[in-house]
Amino acid sequence: MRTIKDVAHELGLSVSTVSRALNDKPDIKKETREKVLEAMKRLNYSPNANARSLIQKKSNMIGLMLSDITDPFFSEVALGVEDVFSKVGYQIIYGNTFLDLDKEKQFLSNLLERKIDGLIMKPGKLDAELMSLVERLEVPVVLLRKLDENEKHLNISTIDVDHYMAAYKAVEYLINIGHQNIGFIGMSKDVNEEEERLNGFSDCLRDHSLEHSVDNVVISGTGIKHGGTGIQRLMEKKPKITAVFAANDLLAIGALEWLAKNNYRVPEEVSVIGFEDLEISSLHWINLTTVKLPRKKIGTQSAEMLMHMLSSENFEKKEVELDTQLIIRKSSGNKQINS
Amino acid sequence: MRTIKDVAHELGLSVSTVSRALNDKPDIKKETREKVLEAMKRLNYSPNANARSLIQKKSNMIGLMLSDITDPFFSEVALGVEDVFSKVGYQIIYGNTFLDLDKEKQFLSNLLERKIDGLIMKPGKLDAELMSLVERLEVPVVLLRKLDENEKHLNISTIDVDHYMAAYKAVEYLINIGHQNIGFIGMSKDVNEEEERLNGFSDCLRDHSLEHSVDNVVISGTGIKHGGTGIQRLMEKKPKITAVFAANDLLAIGALEWLAKNNYRVPEEVSVIGFEDLEISSLHWINLTTVKLPRKKIGTQSAEMLMHMLSSENFEKKEVELDTQLIIRKSSGNKQINS
DNA sequence: AACGTTTCCGGTAACGTTACCGAAATCTTT
DNA sequence: AAAGATTTCGGTAACGTTACCGGAAACGTT
Numbered sequence: 001m002r003t004i005k006d007v008a009h010e011l012g013l014s015v016s017t018v019s020r021a022l023n024d025k026p027d028i029k030k031e032t033r034e035k036v037l038e039a040m041k042r043l044n045y046s047p048n049a050n051a052r053s054l055i056q057k058k059s060n061m062i063g064l065m066l067s068d069i070t071d072p073f074f075s076e077v078a079l080g081v082e083d084v085f086s087k088v089g090y091q092i093i094y095g096n097t098f099l100d101l102d103k104e105k106q107f108l109s110n111l112l113e114r115k116i117d118g119l120i121m122k123p124g125k126l127d128a129e130l131m132s133l134v135e136r137l138e139v140p141v142v143l144l145r146k147l148d149e150n151e152k153h154l155n156i157s158t159i160d161v162d163h164y165m166a167a168y169k170a171v172e173y174l175i176n177i178g179h180q181n182i183g184f185i186g187m188s189k190d191v192n193e194e195e196e197r198l199n200g201f202s203d204c205l206r207d208h209s210l211e212h213s214v215d216n217v218v219i220s221g222t223g224i225k226h227g228g229t230g231i232q233r234l235m236e237k238k239p240k241i242t243a244v245f246a247a248n249d250l251l252a253i254g255a256l257e258w259l260a261k262n263n264y265r266v267p268e269e270v271s272v273i274g275f276e277d278l279e280i281s282s283l284h285w286i287n288l289t290t291v292k293l294p295r296k297k298i299g300t301q302s303a304e305m306l307m308h309m310l311s312s313e314n315f316e317k318k319e320v321e322l323d324t325q326l327i328i329r330k331s332s333g334n335k336q337i338n339s
Numbered sequence: 340m341r342t343i344k345d346v347a348h349e350l351g352l353s354v355s356t357v358s359r360a361l362n363d364k365p366d367i368k369k370e371t372r373e374k375v376l377e378a379m380k381r382l383n384y385s386p387n388a389n390a391r392s393l394i395q396k397k398s399n400m401i402g403l404m405l406s407d408i409t410d411p412f413f414s415e416v417a418l419g420v421e422d423v424f425s426k427v428g429y430q431i432i433y434g435n436t437f438l439d440l441d442k443e444k445q446f447l448s449n450l451l452e453r454k455i456d457g458l459i460m461k462p463g464k465l466d467a468e469l470m471s472l473v474e475r476l477e478v479p480v481v482l483l484r485k486l487d488e489n490e491k492h493l494n495i496s497t498i499d500v501d502h503y504m505a506a507y508k509a510v511e512y513l514i515n516i517g518h519q520n521i522g523f524i525g526m527s528k529d530v531n532e533e534e535e536r537l538n539g540f541s542d543c544l545r546d547h548s549l550e551h552s553v554d555n556v557v558i559s560g561t562g563i564k565h566g567g568t569g570i571q572r573l574m575e576k577k578p579k580i581t582a583v584f585a586a587n588d589l590l591a592i593g594a595l596e597w598l599a600k601n602n603y604r605v606p607e608e609v610s611v612i613g614f615e616d617l618e619i620s621s622l623h624w625i626n627l628t629t630v631k632l633p634r635k636k637i638g639t640q641s642a643e644m645l646m647h648m649l650s651s652e653n654f655e656k657k658e659v660e661l662d663t664q665l666i667i668r669k670s671s672g673n674k675q676i677n678s
Numbered sequence: 679a680a681c682g683t684t685t686c687c688g689g690t691a692a693c694g695t696t697a698c699c700g701a702a703a704t705c706t707t708t
Numbered sequence: 709a710a711a712g713a714t715t716t717c718g719g720t721a722a723c724g725t726t727a728c729c730g731g732a733a734a735c736g737t738t
Binding site for chain 3: 362
């Protein structure tokens with residue numbers, strides 16, 4: 001491995017001069033700079049980023065903490081983040097946590113040692129110990145969800161969509177096309193964004209004076225299979241239901257599958273609506289009405305926010321909300337009069 | 340940010356002693372070690388990995404170069420890699436290249452500056468300039484595909500599945516259930532693994548003395564849509580076809596969609612078989628017979644190979660082939676006698 | 679030709695850590 | 709209690725780079 005010293009020695013120059021050439025700094029003659037750059041190429045010299053980080057107290061690396069990169073949501077976010085940062089010479093250290101607190105803490109303390117310049121993360125709970133680690137990083141942070149009321153004091157920026165309003169509007173759409181008995185299928189009480197979606201669902205029903213009780217909400221679990229078990233339980237509790245709002249597309253697809261297998265006609269007998277707009281949701285067998293999330297944009301915009309915080313001296317925290325879009329497909333339709 | 344000096348000064352010790360405590364080295368009394376560790380916690384000290392890397396000439400970081408993290412194949416590979424390396428305290432720097440040579444070179448030269456310890460990569464072409472960058476890294480490398488004949492001299496390990504044999508066996512299965520007119524839909528001539536799959540397809544037909552000409556091969560493009568255009572062109576050229584082997588699941592799904600829209604019965608009139616076994620391929624509407632790839636295992640095993648190379652003094656390159664599995668579902672069936 | 683400016687370059691220190699060597703402190707043996 | 713053996717510690721150099729300061733060289737002015 002060649003060092004700046006080798007280059008300096010090769011040309012009979014000092015390391016300072018070579019460093020100046022390398023970093024496009026002033027106080028160096030044009031010709032000597034060119035000579036240096038040429039020698040660098042010839043000697044296959046490549047600067048040592050670790051040494052540079054050490055003295056500049058800036059690593060040009062950022063951390064990206066997400067729960068599961070195989071989740072299409074996160075992989076697109078990751079793509080967006082990389083898209084932005086690779087253009088400005090930052091490297092990304094990524095880690096999957098599966099919302100496991102220990103893994104999250106482990107990853108954060110690794111980042112702490114690496115002296116990263118910034119962090120984009122989607123943790124589970126904002127545990128006190130976790131937040132203490134985040135604070136010790138002493139770098140700007142972008143959180144990929146909203147802050148709860150008791151977290152508002154934290155000095156970190158956030159970016160997210162308005163889950164509440166998106167759900168509200170989706171349910172309102174169902175009501176507008178005639179549905180009066182609408183069910184909800186969720187995966188877990190512990191997920192922030194699902195709670196917001198459920199609140200939007202509930203408030204919308206209440207605002208339209210429609211029946212709403214524990215009977216039209218089922219929390220079944222995560223994944224396609226639980227969409228099936230979810231709607232099954234829902235139909236048992238409330239056979240009159242004509243429309244279902246699922247907390248995400250996978251659940252909705254599972255529900256569609258169950259309905260098909262049990263000879264329900266969609267949307268004539270039951271309308272189904274999802275949340276996220278996965279790529280497969282537009283397949284003609286599925287054709288799911290759903291709420292489209294700007295996944296890649298969440299990635300790019302969070303990266304741009306972080307970039308901005310990195311460059312501006314005293315940044316103030318921002319809380320950004322991105323728009324969603326209701327994509328109407330064939331899994332939803334007017335309530336039939338004779339059903 | 341606290342340094343080792345702060346800890347040393349706090350206890351009236353030397354930095355050497357503190358370093359010894361930090362790294363569990365000998366030549367230190369048990370009690371002083373405990374005192375030091377306690378002081379580190381109290382002062383919120385965290386070692387600086389960059390400084391450590393500098394003197395140890397070892398960064399504890401590895402590079403992961405893939406084409407597109409939103410591709411389920413790569414995201415699972417990435418998960419597997421992270422799974423293995425996070426357990427041993429390595430960080431992963433990842434980058435998407437979209438098989439763009441410039442992006443690949445850019446990423447590699449970034450890794451060069453970072454002084455990574457190892458690299459796992461899936462590049463497009465093994466361009467000479469690219470390989471020169473890889474060699475300059477002077478670290479063990481695992482390639483996520485096979486080496487061509489003219490690349491065999493390269494001192495890098497590989498891991499991949501046997502695309503040729505997997506395709507061969509898939510086509511043989513179609514032949515065994517009675518099909519004699521089988522078509523192939525591919526996405527591009529430039530993708531190594533597809534070429535292998537096509538060779539397996541061709542050789543299998545030839546070995547069974549079945550008709551094989553340019554007429555039963557269509558190269559249409561990438562993505563679900565091109566599965567539709569692909570099969571359409573295939574049916575125009577060869578209306579007698581009763582089975583189709585698609586180079587990947589997305590193409591197969593596109594083909595299924597086209598068949599459904601054009602009132603072909605699957606598998607009664609046309610059997611369809613894919614390659615990869617995406618999660619959605621098992622949805623009951625699709626139910627695609629396909630070749631299952633051990634995606635996560637490719638990730639974990641490549642990581643373990645790299646780990647091994649990192650620890651052993653003089654590693655020899657290995658070329659590993661993982662098994663595939665033919666998953667038979669309802670998109671394929673016996674050739675009907677009267678068709 | 680002497681002076682002041684500007685341009686360009688070199689030397690030294692520093693970043694935070696570990697490697698290495700030598701010396702102090704403690705323990706063992708006689 | 710003195711000698712040696714062992715344990716424990718400190719000081720210094722080094723990793724590869726940039727920051728900073730001072731001075732030499734080149735230029736322009738009178």
